[in-house]
Amino acid sequence: MRHDIKKSSRLANSMKISFNYQKGITLRRETKEYLYLVAKGRELAAYSEKQLTVLDDTLSGFDANTSGRCFHALVGDAGILRTGGRAVIMVTHNAQWLPYADQIIVLGQDGKICAKGDLEAVKNSSSYVQEMYKENVVDVTQTPSSKLGQRSSTTATIGMLFWYSFRRAAVQLSKIALWLKHWVAMNKEHPNQNVGTWTGIYMLFAFGQVMFIALGTGYFLLFLVARSAKNIHRKLLHTAFGFVFTIYAPAINTDRDSRAPMSFFITEDTGVIVNLFTSDLNLIDLALPISFVITSERLLATVADIILTCIASGYLAISVPFLAAILFILQRVYLKTSRQLRALDLALKAPLFSHFIATAAGLTTVRAFSWTSTVEKQNTKLLDMSQRSHYLLFCLQRWLTLVLDLIIAASATLLVGLAVALRDKIDPSYLGVALVSVMGLGQTLSSLIIFWTNLETSLQAVSRIKDYTISTPVEYEKLHDDNPRRGDAVGDDWPPRGQIVMSDVSAEYGAQKVLNGINLTFAAGSKVAICGRTGSGKSSLLGLFLRMYEPASGSITVDDHNISSISPPTVRKSIVALPQDPVFLTGSVRYNLDPYALHTNNHGKLWDVLTKVGLRGTVEEMGGLDAQLVVDGFSAGQRQLFCLAGVMLRDGRVLLLDEATSSLDIKIEQLVNQLIQEEFTQWTVIAVTHRLKSVVDQASGFDRVVVLDRGRVVESGAPEELLKKGRGGVFWRMVEMEKN
Structure with a gap:
C-alpha cells in the first residue's frame, strides 16, 4: 500500500494535481473526496504494468485547463503512458486531442469505420472530422488562466515625485564640504590654530544634516506612509474578503463597490492572494518609505558631489555629460533586469505560499498517508525556486557596484591627472574637496541606483494591488438611483412569508x-x-x-x-x-452569537438560546457572554x-x-x-x-x-x-x- 502511495505521489507531482490534504479551499468536502477518487483512479491506471490502456472519454468531465494538464501528463509527447512501448486507445469526441494521435479511427453512425489514418488523412476523407476539428479544436498548450500571478506585468515608474523633503539635508552636505575647503585653506596659512573651533563647526554641520534627514523621515513615515498603507490595505481587504464578511459576519461594513464574487475564488490561486497580503504589503509598508527616503537623499547628495567636484576643476566638468550618458545606460540596463527579477521573485513565492497553506490545513492527512517526505521534498523544491531570482538579483547588485567603482576610479584618476598637469591653476583646498567628493561618489551612485530600483519595485507592488482591485470582478454595482440594477427596495421585515x-x-x-x-x-x-x-x-x-x-x-x-x-x-x-x-x-461570545446586536439589552434571550442548545454551562466556564x-x-x-x-x-x-x-x-x-x-x-x-x-x-x-x-x-x-x-x-x- 505504501508503495502505491509513493507512486501516486510521484504521478500527482508530475501532473501538478494537488493531494487531498490540500483540502481544495474553494471546493466542498464531498467534491474534494470525489476529485481525489478520480485522481486516484487515473494514478492506478497510469502505473499499471499492462501494455494496453483504454480511456473511454475520460477527460470529458474536466474543464479545459485540467483536461489539458491530465492529457499531457498521461498521453502527451512526454506522458507516462507513452513510455515502455504501451498502447493507448482513447475514445473521445474532442478534436483537440487528434494531433497527438499516431492513428485515428473514425466510426460512423452505423458503428462501421468510415475513416482511418493520421490527422491529415481523416480530415480529407471525413466531413465529420472536418466539422468537429473546425468547431472544437483549441491550443491546449496555451491554456488561458485568470490567476493574478499571470496578469499583465504592469510596472510603475517614479515619475515626478517630490524630492523636497531632503533638500535641506543636501544643503547641509554642501556646507560640510565647503567648510572643509575653508579649513584646509586656513590651516595652510595658520597651521594647527583653532582646531577645536573648526572641528566643532564641522560636527555642527554634520549634526544638522542628520537632524534634517531624521525630521523628514519621521514625518514621512509617521504620517504619510501610515495613512496611505492603511488605505491600500483596507481596499485590498475589502476586495478580496468583503464577500466572506457578508456571509459569515454580515454586520461588518465593507466597501460594497469592490467585493469580489464567490465565483472568482473558485479559480483564483490562494497563494497569489496571500502573496499580495504578505510580500506586496510588506514592500509598501517597509521597503517603499525607506527606499524613497534614501533615494531622495542620495540623489541630492550626488548632485552636490558633482557640483563640488566641478568647482574644484572646471576642466573636469567636460567629462560630466559623458559620465551622465554612461550612468544613464547603466541605469537602464540595471533597472530593466532588476524589475523583472523582482517581479519574478514575487511570482515564485505564490506557489510556496499555496503549498504551505495546503500542508498546514491537511497535516493530519499527510501524516496518516505517510506523505511527509514527499511534501518536504516539494516544499524544498518550491523554496529553492523562490530564491533563484533573489540570488540573481544579489549578483546583479554586486556587478553594479563593481562597474560604478571602476567608473569612479577612472574619474578620480582623471582628477588627479588634471591636478598634476594644472598644479599652478588649481587651488589645493578645492582639490581636497573634489577628492573627498569623488571618492564618496561611487558609493553614493551605487546606493542611488539600488534604492531607486527598490523604490520602483515597491511602486510595482502598489500597481499590482491597484490592478487587483480594478481587474477583480465586482460582485455588484453601486446602487445609484440612475443604475438600472439599483435593486428593489425591501423593508427590514423582508421576507414576510418565506415563499x-x-x-x-x-x-x-x-x-x-x-x-x-x-x-x-x-x-x-x-x-x-x-x-x-x-x-x-x-x-x-x-x-x-x-x-x-x-x-x-x-x-x-x-x-x-x-x-x-x-x-x-x-x-x-x-x-x-x-x-x-x-x-x-x-x-x-456575545459578538459571535449576536453580530447584529439585535439583543444587546436582552441578556436573558441570549442565555435562553444557549440553554436550549445545551451550551450555557460551557459559556459560563469561559467567563460569560463578554468573555x-x-x-x-x-x-x-x-x-x-x-x-x-x-x-x-x-x-x-x-x-x-x-x-x-x-x-x-x-x-x-x-x-x-x-x-x-x-x-x-x-x-x-x-x-x-x-x-x-x-x-x-x-x-x-x-x-x-x-x-x-x-x-x-x-x-x-x-x-x-x-x-x-x-x-x-x-x-x-x-x-x-x-x-x-
Missing part, C-alpha cells in the same frame, strides 16, 4: 453547467430536504439563494421579489444560512450548536441548512432536528443532507424531498410518496443503498 419560486433556473461554473432548468416552488413554512449524489448541484442550489453565484438563466423570487435585483448583503442578511463548517471571528470566545473549548458538535443558537436569535423566514448535521453524532443530530422543529415552525427550511434516515423519519418533519441528479430535478414529493415507488424510484434506491 421561494425558482423558474427555469440554470447555473454554471465557467463552461460547466451545474444546474439545468430547475422549476421549484417552496411554500411558505414548508420543510424541504434536498438530496442527491455528490456533484448533483445541491449546494449550488443553496448558493443561488444567497447570491453566491448568479443564475445563467431563469429567476428566483422570494415573496414576489426577484433576488437578482436585491443587493447581496441584503439577501444574506434576510436569508439565514447554517453552513457545514462553522466559522468564528475573533471577539467575545473572549475560545473556539478550541467547543467540540465539533458544540460549534454547530453554537451557530444554531445564533440562528435562533435572527429574524427571518428562510433557513438554509447545508449539511449542517453531517459531522454530528446521532444524539446531537436529534437535538438539532428537534430545535429546528420547535423554533422554526413559521420558517421555510431547506436542508441539503446525505443522511436520508433523518429525512424518512417522520419526527424530522420534512414535508417534501427534492432529488437532484446532474443538475436536474429527477424526483420531488413527500418522503412516503417517493418510497412507494419502490425500485423504480431514485429516492428509494438511495435509501436502500444507505441501509446496506
